[in-house]
Amino acid sequence: xxxxxxxxxxxxxxxxxxxxxxxxxxxxxxxxxxxxxxxxxxxxxxxxxxxxxxxxxxxxxxxxxxxxxxxxxxxxxxxxxxxxxxxxxxxxxxxxxxxxxxxxxxxxxxxxxxxxxxxxxxxxxxxxxxxxxxxxxxxxxxxxxxxxxxxxxxxxxxxxxxxxxxxxxxxxxxxxxxxxxxxxxxxxxxxxxxxxxxxxxxxxxxxxxxxxxxx
Amino acid sequence: xxxxxxxxxxxxxxxxxxxxxxxxxxxxxxxxxxxxxxxxxxxxxxxxxxxxxxxxxxxxxxxxxxxxxxxxxxxxxxxxxxxxxxxxxxxxxxxxxxxxxxxxxxxxxxxxxxxxxxxxxxxxxxxxxxxxxxxxxxxxxxxxxxxxxxxxxxxxxxxxxxxxxxxxxxxxxxxxxxxxxxxxxxxxxxxxxxxxxxxxxxxxxxxxxxxxxxxxxxxxxxxxxxxxxxxxxxxxxxxxxxxxxxxxxxxxxxxxxxxxxxxxxxxxxxxxxxxxxxxxxxxxxxxxxxxxxxxxxxxxxxxxxxxxxxxxxxxxxxxxxxxxxxxxxxxxxxxxxxxxxxxxxxxxxxxxxxxxxxxxxxxxxxxxxxxxxxxx
Numbered sequence: 001x002x003x004x005x006x007x008x009x010x011x012x013x014x015x016x017x018x019x020x021x022x023x024x025x026x027x028x029x030x031x032x033x034x035x036x037x038x039x040x041x042x043x044x045x046x047x048x049x050x051x052x053x054x055x056x057x058x059x060x061x062x063x064x065x066x067x068x069x070x071x072x073x074x075x076x077x078x079x080x081x082x083x084x085x086x087x088x089x090x091x092x093x094x095x096x097x098x099x100x101x102x103x104x105x106x107x108x109x110x111x112x113x114x115x116x117x118x119x120x121x122x123x124x125x126x127x128x129x130x131x132x133x134x135x136x137x138x139x140x141x142x143x144x145x146x147x148x149x150x151x152x153x154x155x156x157x158x159x160x161x162x163x164x165x166x167x168x169x170x171x172x173x174x175x176x177x178x179x180x181x182x183x184x185x186x187x188x189x190x191x192x193x194x195x196x197x198x199x200x201x202x203x204x205x206x207x208x209x210x211x212x213x214x215x
Numbered sequence: 216x217x218x219x220x221x222x223x224x225x226x227x228x229x230x231x232x233x234x235x236x237x238x239x240x241x242x243x244x245x246x247x248x249x250x251x252x253x254x255x256x257x258x259x260x261x262x263x264x265x266x267x268x269x270x271x272x273x274x275x276x277x278x279x280x281x282x283x284x285x286x287x288x289x290x291x292x293x294x295x296x297x298x299x300x301x302x303x304x305x306x307x308x309x310x311x312x313x314x315x316x317x318x319x320x321x322x323x324x325x326x327x328x329x330x331x332x333x334x335x336x337x338x339x340x341x342x343x344x345x346x347x348x349x350x351x352x353x354x355x356x357x358x359x360x361x362x363x364x365x366x367x368x369x370x371x372x373x374x375x376x377x378x379x380x381x382x383x384x385x386x387x388x389x390x391x392x393x394x395x396x397x398x399x400x401x402x403x404x405x406x407x408x409x410x411x412x413x414x415x416x417x418x419x420x421x422x423x424x425x426x427x428x429x430x431x432x433x434x435x436x437x438x439x440x441x442x443x444x445x446x447x448x449x450x451x452x453x454x455x456x457x458x459x460x461x462x463x464x465x466x467x468x469x470x471x472x473x474x475x476x477x478x479x480x481x482x483x484x485x486x487x488x489x490x491x492x493x494x495x496x497x498x499x500x501x502x503x504x505x506x507x508x509x510x511x512x513x514x515x516x517x518x519x520x521x522x523x524x525x526x527x528x529x530x531x532x533x534x535x536x537x538x539x540x541x542x543x544x545x546x547x548x549x550x551x552x553x554x555x556x557x558x559x560x561x562x563x564x565x566x567x568x569x570x571x572x573x574x575x576x577x578x579x580x581x582x583x584x585x586x587x588x589x590x591x
Contacts, residue, residue: 064504084408186506187500187506
């Protein structure tokens with residue numbers, strides 16, 4: 001029997017992914033939902049789940065350590081890893097946006113300072129518009145940067161927009177919509193075609209029931 | 216601040232001991248298979264004009280090359296591939312040789328790597344062969360048979376898959392939609408990532424639903440012969456259909472050779488359309504997280520150098536193969552050729568010492584010059 005190793009992004013998507021998997025009926029994820037272990041095998045032995053930081057999911061999958069993974073589109077856009085993305089799961093819906101202080105509109109000239117956890121997405125977005133920017137890479141609490149004057153605006157992930165509002169920021173532009181995606185290693189896709197085909201079909205049927213929209 | 220001498224630049228490394236021996240062995244195994252099919256070795260220059268690679272690989276690929284300026288100001292590059300050099304030599308120096316030309320090589324190539332790439336190596340060794348000047352199904356089968364033999368001789372025949380496609384299937388569908396080249400390339404990328412969601416989104420705003428269905432099916436279609444039947448149900452244009460016919464005929468021959476267990480048809484494999492013109496294939500081996508080789512038809516390549524000719528070939532990644540065989544550790548290759556035990560030759564009299572050593576060498580023994588001197 002082929003075992004599939006699946007890398008799951010810790011945090012925002014973790015619970016939704018495990019529930020979705022449980023709903024497919026392919027595997028039992030109750031242990032994985034309650035345990036704090038970082039690697040866990042499901043009872044059937046058909047799956048091994050590993051829980052890693054979102055940015056590390058593409059790394060594990062690209063190297064073939066994990067055959068597949070679940071991660072947000074935002075992470076995929078940022079990492080540029082060479083992965084297959086056969087399925088959108090419709091979980092963890094959010095947006096990647098440009099946000100700036102409500103009362104401080106830029107004058108449109110000169111260099112823009114952009115604080116972000118997504119330096120690559122930010123550079124690509126402003127690059128496509130011919131806007132010179134200084135990208136300031138931060139690892140968290142990005143909303144603080146414009147408030148304290150470190151940056152003029154931010155590029156960040158927004159779920160409800162509450163954090164933005166509470167910090168006096170508003171959305172200037174939406175760069176992309178993002179939801180959880182199934183990603184697959186290129187070699188595994190061929191070498192474990194049967195097991196992955198079953199998983200993809202089951203997830204597609206299950207995810208389709210819960211959420212018909214795609215991003 | 217000066218760098219410590221111990222530091223090695225990113226993506227470069229030393230090989231020694233068992234690993235170095237294994238690499239040599241893989242290279243020799245592949246080269247002897249090539250020789251067995253009458254392929255002649257070509258050694259291309261390590262440094263060449265950048266424009267050669269720009270023409271040979273396309274600007275986006277050539278861009279990865281390390282570049283220098285020549286004394287006359289022209290741009291040179293450390294070769295990022297071998298095929299470009301071979302295409303040029305077939306169109307120039309070897310232009311008058313009778314066809315087909317059967318050429319092979321094993322040589323290091325150099326590429327700058329972006330961030331977050333699993334191809335972290337900046338020097339890697341490509342082993343490959345090219346069959347130039349034969350425009351037939353037989354040419355494709357010939358190189359596939361050679362690739363399969365190399366893998367078998369490397370004792371990898373239990374777990375490899377070669378995926379087959381014909382880029383004309385995609386080109387036929389794309390042509391019907393009449394997109395600009397940039398849009399086409401975006402489509403190609405989405406198909407290549409099997410990104411059904413984005414593909415459907417994109418197509419629904421641009422084309423009729425029927426065309427959209429043909430495209431999103433393309434992404435998912437992989438498998439064996441039945442794949443082609445499924446494809447025919449949604450893809451009906453003449454250009455794609457001809458390509459599907461070619462694949463079917465090829466599959467028939469692969470089946471008759473009893474190697475079809477190792478093959479799959481994957482119509483979503485459209486990684487380099489600017490380069491390939493017909494059949495393409497990718498080689499995956501169990502235990503390797505990335506492909507270990509790829510190849511196909513590239514009929515337009517030599518015309519970049521002034522002489523149009525059909526050509527087909529493939530390249531294997533020595534580093535991926537060596538890594539795989541080392542990690543398996545049960546590699547029959549290594550156990551079949553263990554390090555030979557050396558005979559120690561010791562004598563204080565240097566002329567006697569080397570007299571004996573040379574004699575033993577003449578008998579084919581492995582010697583190591585010992586010393587009875589006390590170490591200083």
